[in-house]
Structures are given as structure tokens and as C-alpha cells.
Amino acid sequence: MSESILSVEHINVTHGVGNASMRALSDVSLSFPAGSLSLVMGPSGSGKTTLLSVLGCLLMPDDGSVFVNGRDVTAATEVERTTIRREQLGFVFQAFRLFESLTAFENVTLSSDIAGDKGEQARVNAERCLDLLEMTNKKHLKPAELSGGEKQRVAIARALMRDPKILLADEPTASLDSKTGELIAGILRDIAQEQRRTVVVVSHDERLRAFATHVVCLRDGRVESN
Amino acid sequence: MSLAFQNLLHDRTRFLVTALGVAFAVFLMIFQGSLLIGFLRTAAEVIDAADSDIWITARGVNCFDFSATLDRRFREIAQGVPGVASVSRVSVAFANYRKPDGQHETVVLIGADPTVGSRFPLPYVPGSQGALEPEAIVVDETNADTLGIHTFPTHIEVNDRRAHVSGKVQGFASFLGSPYIFTSYEDAAKYSKLGPEEAVYLILRIAKYYDVVSVKKQLKARLPEVDVWTQDEFGRRSKLYWISQTGAGAAILTAAVLAFLIGLVVVSQTIYATTMEHLDEFATLKALGASKRFVINVVLNQSLTCCVAGCALGLSATIPLVAFARRVVAWIYTPWWLVPVVLLPSLLMCVLASLMSIRTALSVEPARVFRV
Numbered sequence: 001m002s003e004s005i006l007s008v009e010h011i012n013v014t015h016g017v018g019n020a021s022m023r024a025l026s027d028v029s030l031s032f033p034a035g036s037l038s039l040v041m042g043p044s045g046s047g048k049t050t051l052l053s054v055l056g057c058l059l060m061p062d063d064g065s066v067f068v069n070g071r072d073v074t075a076a077t078e079v080e081r082t083t084i085r086r087e088q089l090g091f092v093f094q095a096f097r098l099f100e101s102l103t104a105f106e107n108v109t110l111s112s113d114i115a116g117d118k119g120e121q122a123r124v125n126a127e128r129c130l131d132l133l134e135m136t137n138k139k140h141l142k143p144a145e146l147s148g149g150e151k152q153r154v155a156i157a158r159a160l161m162r163d164p165k166i167l168l169a170d171e172p173t174a175s176l177d178s179k180t181g182e183l184i185a186g187i188l189r190d191i192a193q194e195q196r197r198t199v200v201v202v203s204h205d206e207r208l209r210a211f212a213t214h215v216v217c218l219r220d221g222r223v224e225s226n
Numbered sequence: 227m228s229l230a231f232q233n234l235l236h237d238r239t240r241f242l243v244t245a246l247g248v249a250f251a252v253f254l255m256i257f258q259g260s261l262l263i264g265f266l267r268t269a270a271e272v273i274d275a276a277d278s279d280i281w282i283t284a285r286g287v288n289c290f291d292f293s294a295t296l297d298r299r300f301r302e303i304a305q306g307v308p309g310v311a312s313v314s315r316v317s318v319a320f321a322n323y324r325k326p327d328g329q330h331e332t333v334v335l336i337g338a339d340p341t342v343g344s345r346f347p348l349p350y351v352p353g354s355q356g357a358l359e360p361e362a363i364v365v366d367e368t369n370a371d372t373l374g375i376h377t378f379p380t381h382i383e384v385n386d387r388r389a390h391v392s393g394k395v396q397g398f399a400s401f402l403g404s405p406y407i408f409t410s411y412e413d414a415a416k417y418s419k420l421g422p423e424e425a426v427y428l429i430l431r432i433a434k435y436y437d438v439v440s441v442k443k444q445l446k447a448r449l450p451e452v453d454v455w456t457q458d459e460f461g462r463r464s465k466l467y468w469i470s471q472t473g474a475g476a477a478i479l480t481a482a483v484l485a486f487l488i489g490l491v492v493v494s495q496t497i498y499a500t501t502m503e504h505l506d507e508f509a510t511l512k513a514l515g516a517s518k519r520f521v522i523n524v525v526l527n528q529s530l531t532c533c534v535a536g537c538a539l540g541l542s543a544t545i546p547l548v549a550f551a552r553r554v555v556a557w558i559y560t561p562w563w564l565v566p567v568v569l570l571p572s573l574l575m576c577v578l579a580s581l582m583s584i585r586t587a588l589s590v591e592p593a594r595v596f597r598v
Binding site: 049052053056058059079082083085087089091093094095097100101111113114115158 | 232520
């Protein structure tokens, strides 16, 4: 297996406190190599979304380590983790999370705006990402004018805008019909294989197994199979 | 165009509602402020119109409108104090005014010597350099209808004595409910049966190179039975009396303070609500790696844009509405400085409301982006 770009080692995550506390992840260790599309599956409450939050530096584990591009982010400050999210990670959400007030093009360039990069290169990158996702002809439309599949393609373009090595997708096909879902899954696979990015997809969708290079199953916060 | 501005333009209804909330608050604050300032200004209007340095009043007189008489000897003693250049007499009394159609109206009759100063409303003979027309009265233009004045001269009666209204003046409306009418001191004394040995107020002008405070001190020493005030002191005393000792003043003051507080709360509330509606977007921004500064900029820009639009809307509505209200409440007054005094706290409140919003936006859990 090639080098690991993203990994977790013996992480535990607990939600809530006192009697209301619940162990979401228990002693989970996983690694995700470059150029792979890893599918994380499991029933509701198995800890998939918690794992994705930890991988995305959005949630810190109670203990254990999280490595992003070789750096243990559990030792990083909040500001450093924000920078890691901005520069090294791309996110794709089930609910797309596009800004309704912005056009497709503006939604994509928002990633650069956030990084303080408003130059011509950002515009060129946005055009390139939209072209890659075959959305150039709809770049001036707002999310309300796009179909679910188109919205997800814009969201993927936004995620790729800063050229991250890691792409994290939460149920990217759940809001889409089966045909569009397969199209999006194919795009994610191509991103992993052709662009040598690490793509981690959390999903219930069994059809995605066909696109994955490796599948992780979680149950009750533990790795059931890997 | 910035994300903040795009968000506002996208949800125009919400933007309009927020701006209207701010506009309403601005209108409320300026209108009530204008009532309060107009009230205070009117309370000392006649005092301020006199060209004087010192006012001598009977003991315990709190305001211009409710007075007591002074003995003639006080005038003579005052004239003998070094530094006193001139002493003028002013009288004030409630009187019965009979309109041309025979109806009666209670008025406040004010009489003064022509030496009180040219800003003091008196029936001057045109081109006479200070001579007063006998048995003539001037009224404030806003009271002309109430007093049955449609042409000049109009013959009327004051306390059953013949007089005529020779002209009108501006800016001397009264909030008492009884209009002011102005005449010469001699005629006023005659109408109100003031004795030749009496005056109501003595107003003094101090000679050049004399210090008002030291002359006042000497007057107090020489006239221990009366009160001696500088013009500013008597004006302030009059304002304080009306605002603190009367129900009307207290009501206007309370309304103005409440309007100010309500206005500020409305501004804060609307700005905060706008931010709360975009909470998911702030979570997305944070998840995508937006810095605190970026999030703060978005919230602050949204708030300030709403505030500026609301203030502009509020001001454009307030100016004609205050002008309209002046037809009913003649003494309402909006000084130029009231606008910045209202707008600056409004902007400040927007920023403070933004701080609450910023706190909420910054504390939003970015991991909520995974929830549907």
C-alpha cells in the first residue's frame, strides 16, 4: 500500500458529559493512502460522521492521534487546524452547503476568498474546477436554479478549488437520484485515482462499494472490518 | 461583491424588515427626542429671547410662566449697584382674551420694556427704532387661528380692555395650552392691573468690563429678599422645573428615554435575528477554514449595511413626519445635532449587536455542517 496521507491512531471520542455521555468512537485506528477512495460504512450511530469530523479537524478526539499529511493535528492550535482545513482538506456535504446568495462560480471562488486570495489565478482555478465538473455553462446560476447533482458538482468544485490532497465527503449521494448518485461517485473515484488524492466517503449507499478502493465498516464506534 | 452584501440582497424581504426595524427605531428616537428638546427649549424660550445678563425674580419663582410681583424699590436698588447698565421690566400674567367673535380664551399676557432686546417679541412701530405701538399685541403665528386672528389689525379685548393685534411672530408657541400674547410693559400692567410700584421680573444688562458673577454677588448682597440669577441659570431653572416638577415634562422625558432604549433594543434585536438566520452558513464558512477575522467581517458588514440602510430610511421618514407634527405640536424642535446623537448610538448598537452575533457565529460548532 502507498504512503498514508491521513490516519487516526487509537482515537476515542465521547459525546456529552456525565450520565448522558456516549462513546462515539472507541480505539479506532485507520489509515487512508493517497490515490484511494475509502468508503466508511455502518449503521446509524456507528460513528461514521464522528470519524469524518475528526478526520476533518472539526472535532478533536478525547485521546489518540490524528495525522494529516504527516502532522499530528491533535497537537495543533485551533488557528492551525483552521489553516489545515482551508489549505489541505476539501469537504463535500450531503446537504451541499452552498451559499444560496452566490452563483456557482462565486461559491467555488469562496474557498479562495476565505484564504484571502482574490487574484486572477483564483478565477482561473475556479474556471478549471468548474470545467472539470462540466459545470462551466451553469457557472452564473445560483443554487436554487441547479439540480441536486449539479449542486453536488459545484460543491466538489469548491472542495477542489484549493487543490487539497484530501477530500472528505459526507453522504455525497444521499440527496441524489440513483443515476446522478453514480455519476457523482464516479467523479469522486476519478478524483482519487487520476489526481492521486485521498478521498474518504461516509455513506449508507451500498452501490458505492463498486467505486471504492477500500471499505471500512464501523459498528458501535468500533472498526468492524477494514 | 462581498458575501455579506450578497446575502442581504438575496433575501431582500429579510433585509427590508431589518432595515425597517432600524428605521422605526431611528424615527422613534428622533421624534421623541425632538419633543423633549422642543419642550425644554420652549420652557426657556422667552427668557432666552431677552438681551440680558441677570434676572431678578421674587423668592422661589421656579419658571417664567408662574411668577410673583416685585416691589419697585428693588428696581431702584438694582440700578444703584456698580456695573448695572440698565434695568428692564417684564411682566407675565394669565389674562382673559376676547376674540373678535366674542368668544373667550385664557392667554398668558407678557409685557416688557422695549429695552429687553430686539429678539423679544413686542409690537414695535415699524421703522421707529424701538418705539412700541400703544394698545397693540403680537401673537405667535401658530396661535393665530386659536385667537381668531385672520387680518391685521384685529380688534380684541384683554381683561375687558380694548386692544388690537398688530402682528405675528414666530417661535413663541407655548405648551401651556394658553397662548402667549405680547405687548408693552405699560399696557400689560394696565391689562393685568399691575400697580405702578410693582414689576414681575427685573432684567439687567451689565456694563462692559464688569464681571456678571461679581455683579450678581453684589446684587444678592443688596437684595436679600429676592432671587438673583444669571440668564442661563434662570433658563436652566425653568427647564428643570418643567421637566422634573410637572407631569407633562416627566411624561415627555420618560417617553424620550423609553424611545431611546426601545429603539436601541429594536436595532440590536433585528441585527441579532439576521445573524441567527445565517448560522448554518457561518458553520460552513468555519468548516471550510474561514478565519475568525473573515467571519467577523461578514457579520459586521451585514449589520452595518442593515444599520446604514435603516438609518437612511428612518431619517428620510422622520424629517417630513416631524414637519407634519409641527402643525399640531408647534413647539416640537429637531436641532441638527440630534441626528448624530441618535445615529451614533444606533451605529454603536449595531456594532454591539454584531458583537453578540459575532460571538454566536464564532462559537457555532463547524461539525454541524454534517447534520442535515
